[in-house]
Amino acid sequence: xxxxxxxxxxxxxxxxxxxxxxxxxxxxxxxxxxxxxxxxxxxxxxxxxxxxxxxxxxxxxxxxxxxxxxxxxxxxxxxxxxxxxxxxxxxxxxxxxxxxxxxxxxxxxxxxxxxxxxxxxxxxxxxxxxxxxxxxxxxxxxxxxxxxxxxxxxxxxxxxxxxxxxxxxxxxxxxxxxxxxxxxxxxxxxxxxxxxxxxxxxxxxxxxxxxxxxxxxxxxxxxxxxxxxxxxxxxxxxxxxxxxxxxxxxxxxxxxxxxxxxxxxxxxxxxxxxxxxxxxxxxxxxxxxxxxxxxxxxxxxxxxxxxxxx
Numbered sequence: 655x656x657x658x659x660x661x662x663x664x665x666x667x668x669x670x671x672x673x674x675x676x677x678x679x680x681x682x683x684x685x686x687x688x689x690x691x692x693x694x695x696x697x698x699x700x701x702x703x704x705x706x707x708x709x710x711x712x713x714x715x716x717x718x719x720x721x722x723x724x725x726x727x728x729x730x731x732x733x734x735x736x737x738x739x740x741x742x743x744x745x746x747x748x749x750x751x752x753x754x755x756x757x758x759x760x761x762x763x764x765x766x767x768x769x770x771x772x773x774x775x776x777x778x779x780x781x782x783x784x785x786x787x788x789x790x791x792x793x794x795x796x797x798x799x800x801x802x803x804x805x806x807x808x809x810x811x812x813x814x815x816x817x818x819x820x821x822x823x824x825x826x827x828x829x830x831x832x833x834x835x836x837x838x839x840x841x842x843x844x845x846x847x848x849x850x851x852x853x854x855x856x857x858x859x860x861x862x863x864x865x866x867x868x869x870x871x872x873x874x875x876x877x878x879x880x881x882x883x884x885x886x887x888x889x890x891x892x893x894x895x896x897x898x899x900x901x902x903x904x905x906x907x908x909x910x911x912x913x914x915x916x917x918x919x920x921x922x923x924x925x926x927x928x929x930x931x932x933x934x935x936x937x938x939x940x941x942x943x944x945x946x947x948x949x950x951x952x953x954x955x956x957x958x959x960x961x962x963x964x
Contacts, residue, residue, distance in 0.1 A: 739942030
């Protein structure tokens with residue numbers, strides 16, 4: 655019951671935010687902008703978005719092969735899409751843990767641990783890229799907090815082995831402790847080379863993300879690449895806030911506020927932010943739904959076979 659109420663509340667928040675945003679948009683200007691849009695830039699934005707997802711697929715495949723697991727690139731792509739599909743509709747993208755559904759039951763604790771590391775590394779990368787925007791577009795206090803968070807995140811990633819030893823000593827015994835230990839064991843496998851590679855790939859993915867946003871905005875209005883570098887990481891961070899469905903309303907609203915600093919109209923800001931969302935998330939989530947149903951059918955078939963044998 656509580657989950658239904660939270661979902662209803664989020665739908666209402668999304669609806670309210672989208673209504674307020676619609677009041678800020680000059681719809682006639684939006685129609686003119688679309689008609690006069692630079693479709694070459696839009697196409698480049700789509701291609702760059704594909705590159706963004708490709709880098710994330712490569713990074714996830716690299717992670718799931720940790721500990722000499724022989725998973726294929728296809729396994730990485732399919733599981734990532736399933737997680738992305740579930741992550742879109744859950745607060746702070748918690749549904750990304752659903753990547754584990756694609757794998758055998760005995761491997762799922764490890765996959766959940768790797769998913770947490772992947773998401774944490776991406777958060778650290780976005781925080782690092784957000785520093786400039788925080789200082790220039792927000793204020794010095796926020797900038798200092800983000801610097802501290804980014805530095806602490808990087809430090810904790812490189813101290814994974816040390817943290818594993820601490821967690822082992824404080825985790826209580828029992829079934830719950832056993833499950834937590836299985837998740838924490840992934841820290842033991844993570845060395846500095848793995849952290850460096852995953853962090854670099856995360857940074858590369860979000861730099862592509864920034865370039866993509868630049869082309870999506872430039873398809874309708876002129877903006878400098880440096881301005882996009884300041885605003886895009888903050889727009890990306892805003893989607894983490896668990897206050898609406900799929901970040902709808904929050905992402906577009908933040909885009910309007912930030913891009914207004916560079917004389918970009920509300921219509922262009924909303925158009926670019928929504929296209930950004932469609933290309934990077936909705937596209938692969940739609941495919942993820944297909945693989946999610948395949949996994950469910952496969953699981954039910956296996957359970958039925960087990961019952962038949964018994």
